[in-house]
Amino acid sequence: MKNEPGMMVAVTQEWHVARAQRAATALARSVGLSQVAVYSLATSVSELANNLFFHTRVGGTITLRAVRQNGSVGVEIVAEDDGPGIADVDSAMRDGFTTNGGLGVGLPGVKRLMDEFEIESQVGAGTRVVAVIWSAGATLQP
Amino acid sequence: MKVAILKLRGILLTSIPIDMNDEDAMAFQADVLRMLSDTEATGLVIDITAMNVVDSYMARVINDTAVQAGMLGAQVVLCGMQPDVALTLIEMGRELIGVETALNLDQAFNRLETMIEEREA
Numbered sequence: 001m002k003n004e005p006g007m008m009v010a011v012t013q014e015w016h017v018a019r020a021q022r023a024a025t026a027l028a029r030s031v032g033l034s035q036v037a038v039y040s041l042a043t044s045v046s047e048l049a050n051n052l053f054f055h056t057r058v059g060g061t062i063t064l065r066a067v068r069q070n071g072s073v074g075v076e077i078v079a080e081d082d083g084p085g086i087a088d089v090d091s092a093m094r095d096g097f098t099t100n101g102g103l104g105v106g107l108p109g110v111k112r113l114m115d116e117f118e119i120e121s122q123v124g125a126g127t128r129v130v131a132v133i134w135s136a137g138a139t140l141q142p
Numbered sequence: 143m144k145v146a147i148l149k150l151r152g153i154l155l156t157s158i159p160i161d162m163n164d165e166d167a168m169a170f171q172a173d174v175l176r177m178l179s180d181t182e183a184t185g186l187v188i189d190i191t192a193m194n195v196v197d198s199y200m201a202r203v204i205n206d207t208a209v210q211a212g213m214l215g216a217q218v219v220l221c222g223m224q225p226d227v228a229l230t231l232i233e234m235g236r237e238l239i240g241v242e243t244a245l246n247l248d249q250a251f252n253r254l255e256t257m258i259e260e261r262e263a
Contacts, residue, residue, distance in 0.1 A: 018161045021195060039194060039226040040233065046197040095235060103198045109234035 004066045006078070009049075012059030017049040020062040024075065031066045031073045033135040040113040041075055041133050047106040048079035048129055054100055056083025060126075067132060074115070074134035085123040093119070145170045147177045153185040153254055154178060154216070155247075158204075160192045167203045174207055178214045185254040186211045189247060191222035196231055201238040208241040217257040218242065221250035 007027065009020040024045040028038040045062060052060035060081025067076045091097045093111065098104035107129075111117040114131040121127040143166050147156045154177055162170070174186065188204060190196065196204075208218040221244045223231075231238050242257070244250040 014163050015161075018163075025194070036226045036229050039224075039230045042195045043197050043230050043234065046195050046199075050197065050199050103202050103235070103238065105198045105235040105238065109198060112233050112235075113230065 004068075006063040006065035006076075008061050008063045010059065010061050011049045011052040014053055016059075017046060017053060020049040020064075021046045024062075024064055024077070027064050027066060028075050028133075031075060031135070033073075033075065033133070037133050037135050041077070044110040044113050044131060044133070045077055047110050048077060048131075051106060052079060052081050052083075054102075056081045056126075058082060069134075072134045074132050076130065076132045077114075079129040080126065081128075082126040085125055085127055086119075086121040087123055089119060089121050092121075145173065147173055149177070149181050149183060152183055153187060153251065154181065154183045155187045155189070157189040157191065157222075158193060158200075160194065162200070162203070171203070171207050171210060175210055175214060178211055178216050184216055184258050186216045186218045187247065187250045187254065188218065188220045188241075189222040189250075190220065190227075191224070193227065194224065196223075196227050196239075198234065198238065201231070201234075205240050217254055217261065219244050219250040219253050219257075221245065221247055 007023060009023055011017060011020055021042050025038055025042045028041045049062055063078040065076050067074045086092045092107050095108050096104040110131060115134045116132040118130045145156060145159060147154055211218050218241055220241045244253045
């Protein structure tokens with residue numbers, strides 16, 4: 001996978017969620033993702049950034065970058081925090097599970113919206129989510 | 143950021159702006175309820191034409207607003223969802239939006255009028 005330098009957005013306040021979302025939309029458009037892929041990415045970034053804001057005391061970072069592989073172009077999101085971590089990742093990935101009165105579709109929703117999804121979490125150490133969306137129809141720039 | 147709520151022929155009309163934060167959402171819900179109570183409107187149209195992203199948080203705000211308005215006796219229709227937002231929402235979770243929906247404002251008004259007539263029949 002050929003990667004380009006990423007762009008990091010710190011999410012420590014609520015309005016940073018919108019900023020991360022705008023950065024994701026701009027990057028997705030610039031690499032030529034389809035409209036629905038742009039919306040899927042923006043929604044995923046919004047979910048992950050909201051998690052950083054609502055579930056950690058200190059916030060975290062969203063890093064976005066264009067990725068290229070086998071003629072496809074995509075966008076990768078890395079959401080990282082040094083927050084409390086998720087005690088039960090399997091439950092957090094299940095629809096309807098919530099610890100803050102939300103709808104409980106954030107993480108499983110992101111997994112469905114994106115093509116690749118990985119989550120690592122350690123209680124007391126933090127959480128890291130890596131997700132990629134590919135645009136199958138896009139052409140590789142030499 | 144204040145969200146405008148307009149009254150037209152017994153129906154309240156409001157359009158959710160693109161960047162609505164938690165605080166705005168709370169104020170918006172309170173304003174809708176106050177307007178419903180003050181105007182005795184029997185219907186509410188929530189337009190989301192401006193929204194490119196309806197995440198689970200915004201879906202909850204919309205659903206909660208509709209439930210609250212329903213408690214004051216108003217029928218609620220959501221309109222103006224962009225096609226790509228609909229695709230994204232279905233992928234996120236099928237049950238996310240639990241509100242009656244219409245394509246556009248025209249259809250939302252027609253739907254509401256039918257719903258209100260049926261209820262009063």
